[in-house]
Amino acid sequence: MVMKNIVYIIISSILFLSCSHKKNEIQLEEKNPYILVLGNAQDAGYPQIACQKDCCQRVFKNPENKRFVSSIAVVDPISNESWIFDATPDFSEQAKLLSKHLKNEKQLPDGILLTHGHIGHYTGLMFLGREALGAKSMPVYAMPRMQDYLIKNGPWSQLIQLENIDLKPIREDSTIVLNERISVTPIQVPHRDEFTETVGFMIHNNNKKALFIPDIDKWNKWDRSITDYINEVDIALLDATFFKNGEINRDMNEIPHPFVEESMQLFENLSAKDKRKIYFIHFNHTNPLLIEGSNAQETVLEKGFNIAKQEIQIPF
Ligand SMILES: [Zn+2]
Ligand SMILES: [Zn+2]
Ligand SMILES: [Zn+2]
Secondary structure, eight states, rough: HHHHHHHHHHHHHHHHOOOOOOOHHHHHHHOOOOOEHHHHHHHHTSTTTTTOOOHHHHHHHHHHGBBBEEEEEEETTTEEEEEOOOTTHHHHHHHHHTTTSSSSTTOOOOEEEOOSSSSSHHHHGGGSSSTOOSSEEEEEEEHHHHHHHHHHSSSSHHHTTTTEEEEOOOTTTOOOOOOEEEEEEEEEEEOSSSSOOOOEEEEEEETTEEEOOOOSSSSGGGSOHHHHHHHHHHHHEEOOOOTTTTTSSSSSTSSOOOOOHHHHHHTTTSSSHHHEEEEEOBBBOGGGGGGGGGGHHHHHHHTTOEEEETOOOEEO
């Protein structure tokens, strides 16, 4: 009798698995555009060079815990097109992750949109150059100062001379149409703008919207209201560099970011629906949101927010 039951369970699970597998395949075929998270770490990556603290030792000892630098892609399965937001030092591996979502063995996105000139956000462009891929006119969308910086400084200038990249100028609050469904609007934000200005992006998919702001100084330094934006959009991927004050042994005023604790407080009175739109991203190596099952992760989820985990897909 027991044996019979076991056989029944095994057969029914096989049937269930094969059906659900089929269902997934059909969903993939019919899928609308979605956001794919390609990395969620701050510029320096996770682990961070020479860090001897527990936060990074757990990665040096167990490479499965590694996370790539913050980047997202918008994938359009209908046209088999994709665009990547920021070219990070992990760009080679992130392009590989992205290629798993593309048909016909396509290995590269159809364009790169840059937020700003800090190391985690554009240096991956080097992999398009002569010593690496030797790309042919990869479209790179950049704001005026970002564009100027690439034109005037090597090795980036060589990418332009050799036509590895094709610079596409973009302007604050001015929308660029990427295809019949997808368009993007750069939104300027306050940040340490030593080399370039900094933007976030509003990504439009038909009439749905996703906001991506991986780097910003404190929310109250901005002349726009983040809560108004959250109200307006369907997804908001937001700077969560540090979980709380005192997290690193440096004057944190020199590197201002909204602490996750501050953001959660600011967003406390939003509706449950609005809170669910928020995905925290761009974690410093000291941020416990990088650790699966940490108390910090639990707190964020309990309060109704989301964590932009690497490789998750966010439909919109
Ligand atoms: Zn950054
Ligand atoms: Zn560390
Ligand atoms: Zn930055």
